[in-house]
Amino acid sequence: MVEKTFTITDPAGMHARPASALVGSLSKFQSDITMEFNGKKVNLKSILGVMSLGVPSGSTVKIAADGADENEAMESIQQTLQSEGISNE
Amino acid sequence: MNRLSGIAASNGIAIAKAFRLENPELTADKKNVADTQAEVERFQLAVNESIDELQLIKAKTAKEISDKEAAIFGAHLLVLEDPELIGPIKENIESNQVNAEFALKETSDMFINMFEAMDNEYMKERAADVRDVTKRVMAHLLGVTIQNPSLISDEVVIIAEDLTPSDTVQLNPKFIKGFITDIGGRTSHSAILARTLEIPAVVGAKTAMSDIDNGTIVIIDGSEGEILLDPDEATLAEYQDKQVAFASQKAEWAKLKNEATVTKDGVAVELGANIGTPKDLTGVLENGGEAIGLYRTEFLYMGRDNFPTEQEQFDAYSAVLKGMEGKPTVVRTLDIGGDKELSYLKLPNELNPFLGLRAIRLCLEMPDMFRTQLRALLRASVHGNLKIMFPMIATLDEFRQAKALLLEEQAKLESEGIEVSDSIEVGIMVEIPSTAVMADTFAKEVDFFSIGTNDLIQYTMAADRMNESVSYLYQPYNPAILRLVKNVIDASHKEGKWTGMCGEMAGDEIAIPILLGLGLDEFSMSASSILKARSQLSRLSKADMEGHVEHILGLATSQEVEDYIKNL
Numbered sequence A: 001m002v003e004k005t006f007t008i009t010d011p012a013g014m015h016a017r018p019a020s021a022l023v024g025s026l027s028k029f030q031s032d033i034t035m036e037f038n039g040k041k042v043n044l045k046s047i048l049g050v051m052s053l054g055v056p057s058g059s060t061v062k063i064a065a066d067g068a069d070e071n072e073a074m075e076s077i078q079q080t081l082q083s084e085g086i087s088n089e
Numbered sequence B: 001m002n003r004l005s006g007i008a009a010s011n012g013i014a015i016a017k018a019f020r021l022e023n024p025e026l027t028a029d030k031k032n033v034a035d036t037q038a039e040v041e042r043f044q045l046a047v048n049e050s051i052d053e054l055q056l057i058k059a060k061t062a063k064e065i066s067d068k069e070a071a072i073f074g075a076h077l078l079v080l081e082d083p084e085l086i087g088p089i090k091e092n093i094e095s096n097q098v099n100a101e102f103a104l105k106e107t108s109d110m111f112i113n114m115f116e117a118m119d120n121e122y123m124k125e126r127a128a129d130v131r132d133v134t135k136r137v138m139a140h141l142l143g144v145t146i147q148n149p150s151l152i153s154d155e156v157v158i159i160a161e162d163l164t165p166s167d168t169v170q171l172n173p174k175f176i177k178g179f180i181t182d183i184g185g186r187t188s189h190s191a192i193l194a195r196t197l198e199i200p201a202v203v204g205a206k207t208a209m210s211d212i213d214n215g216t217i218v219i220i221d222g223s224e225g226e227i228l229l230d231p232d233e234a235t236l237a238e239y240q241d242k243q244v245a246f247a248s249q250k251a252e253w254a255k256l257k258n259e260a261t262v263t264k265d266g267v268a269v270e271l272g273a274n275i276g277t278p279k280d281l282t283g284v285l286e287n288g289g290e291a292i293g294l295y296r297t298e299f300l301y302m303g304r305d306n307f308p309t310e311q312e313q314f315d316a317y318s319a320v321l322k323g324m325e326g327k328p329t330v331v332r333t334l335d336i337g338g339d340k341e342l343s344y345l346k347l348p349n350e351l352n353p354f355l356g357l358r359a360i361r362l363c364l365e366m367p368d369m370f371r372t373q374l375r376a377l378l379r380a381s382v383h384g385n386l387k388i389m390f391p392m393i394a395t396l397d398e399f400r401q402a403k404a405l406l407l408e409e410q411a412k413l414e415s416e417g418i419e420v421s422d423s424i425e426v427g428i429m430v431e432i433p434s435t436a437v438m439a440d441t442f443a444k445e446v447d448f449f450s451i452g453t454n455d456l457i458q459y460t461m462a463a464d465r466m467n468e469s470v471s472y473l474y475q476p477y478n479p480a481i482l483r484l485v486k487n488v489i490d491a492s493h494k495e496g497k498w499t500g501m502c503g504e505m506a507g508d509e510i511a512i513p514i515l516l517g518l519g520l521d522e523f524s525m526s527a528s529s530i531l532k533a534r535s536q537l538s539r540l541s542k543a544d545m546e547g548h549v550e551h552i553l554g555l556a557t558s559q560e561v562e563d564y565i566k567n568l
Helices: A016-026 A047-053 A070-083 B036-064 B067-080 B083-096 B100-117 B121-142 B189-197 B233-258 B278-286 B310-323 B359-365 B367-383 B396-415 B433-437 B439-443 B453-461 B479-494 B511-518 B527-538 B542-553 B558-566
Strands: A002-007 A032-037 A040-043 A060-066 B002-005 B007-010 B013-021 B156-160 B176-181 B201-203 B217-221 B226-229 B268-275 B291-296 B328-332 B385-390 B425-430 B448-451 B498-501 B522-525
Touching (some): A002 A070, A016 B067, A040 B083, A047 B100, B201 B217, B268 B278, B268 B328, B385 B396, B396 B439, B425 B433, B439 B479, B448 B479, B542 B558
Parallel strands (some): B425 B448, B498 B522
Antiparallel strands (some): B002 B226
C-alpha cells in the first residue's frame, strides 16, 4: 500500500469539476484507492463519496492506493491533483 | 383565444408551437423478486441505456451549445459509474430480494437526503444531480420514455411543470424560442438560465400544463409575464410588431455596450454594476459596465463552514480587480449579521436585527476578522483600481475607527515589504439617516459616498419593505428621500468628492432623471439594467433636469413626484 498526504490548495476546495477529473481518471486502476479527511474515509473512485466529504480549501487529506498498480495509481493521482489545480504539492 | 399569466422571468416575445415536456409518473412499488440475478442484470441494462443516452446528449449539447453546459452530463455519467451507488443497489436487490426500482430509490434517496442536509448550496445542487440521474434510470426500468429537449429540431416553446438543470442546459435557442413553467420564480435556476440564453420565459404560470396542448400556437411575453394561446390574426400581428421592436431595442442597446454614458447635453456619468462574486464579472463586461459600484463581499463568507482565509479573499478580490482592467471597483467590506447569518459565527439572537450588531458594527467588534479582510483587500489593490467602502456607517467615530484599522494594516504590509496601491479611495455607504443628514461633516474625511437606497429608504421611512402591511411606505421617490440624496451629493461636491448610488433606485427609470438633475456622479445597478439606463441617459439633458429639481423637491408626496416625472 502507498499513502500520501496532500493539502487542498484550490480556493474552492475539492469541488465538482476537478473532483470529477480526479475520480474519472482512477477507474482504469485495479487498486483500491481511498481518501481520508477528518476521520472519514471514502472510496476515491466514487464521485458521490468524494462529494460527501465536502473537503474545503486548506485541508489536508490522506490518499492511499492498495493493489498491483498502486504506484502508477499514486503517480497519476499526484499529476492530476497538480494539473487540475487541486493541490500544488 | 386564452390568456394565462405568470412571473416574468426573461424579457422578450416568443411566438411558436407548444411542446409539452411531460413529467411521467416514475414511482414503483416494492416487490419481492425471486430471480435476483436476472433483476440485477435488468438494473445494469437500465444503467447502460442511461449511460448511452447521456453520452449522446452530452455530445449534442457540447456541439450545439457549449462544452461548459455539457459538463453537467459528464458529472451525471460519473454518478452512474459510481461504485458506491451501483454496488449498494445491486447488493440490496440480492440480499433483500427486492425489485430494482425499489433498490434504486432507496439508495439514491439516501444520497439525496445526505446532500440536501448539507448546509451548502453546492451540495444541494449535487442532490439535484442524483435526482436527475435516478429519474433517468428509473424511466428505463419502467419502460417510460423521457423526452430530451436537445433532440428537438423545430421551433417550439416548451411547456413544463419545471425544468431540471439537465433539461435547461439542453435548450438550444435556435429551436427553443421560449418556455413556460408551472412552478418557479424569477430567481429559479430555469429563470436565470433563460436570461443567460436570452430566450423569453414565464414561470409560475400554475396552469400551463393543464391548459396548453401540444401544437397550440403560444405567444410568450416574457417582459410582462403574459401568455396568449391560439391568438387571432390581429393579436398575432400586434405581437410580431412587438417582437421586432424588442429586437431593435436590444440591438440599439448592444451598440451602446462599449460607449461611455453621456447625456444629450454632453455630460458624462459613470454606470456601474453591483456584483456578488467574481463570476458576475462576465455580466458586467458584456453589458458595458464602466465600473463596479458595489462588490458585496459577504458571498465569500456564506455557504461554507468556516471563515474565508486571507488568501481566499485575496484571490477573489484580485480576480475581480484584474477582470475590470483598471476600471473603478468599489468593494464593500463585510456586511453580515442581522438577517444574513453565517453558520460558523454564533451571534446573539436580536429582537431587531436590522437595528442590531451587523456590518461595520460587527467588524469593529471583531477586529481580527475585519483586519483579515482589510489585509486581503490591500494586497489585492495592486491588481486594479480599488476603492473600499464601509457599510452601515452611522457616526464619524465608526468611520475613523475603521479607517484607522485599514491604515494600520497598510503600514504593517509595507513594513513586510508587500506592495500596496497608493491610490485607494476610502469611502462609505450612506444608508443610515444620521449620516445622510451629517453628510457635510463626513465629506471632509471620506473620499466618496455611495448611497445605499434599499436600506436608506427603510430606515428613513421606518418601514420594512418585506412586510406586506407597510411596504407601501417604501417610497424611493418620496421627497424626504430625494432631499437626503441631494444633501449627500451637494456635501460631497463641496469638498471635491463624488457620490454614487448602489441601491435599486439607481437603475429605476423614474428616479434616473431626478438623480441626474441632482448631480449624481455614479449609478450602480444590476448588470442587466446598464444598457437600458445608458440609453435613457443619452436622451436626457442634465441642464434640463437641474431646472426641475427645485420644483420636485418642493412636492409633497411620492405620487406627485412620480406623476411629475411621467409628464415631462
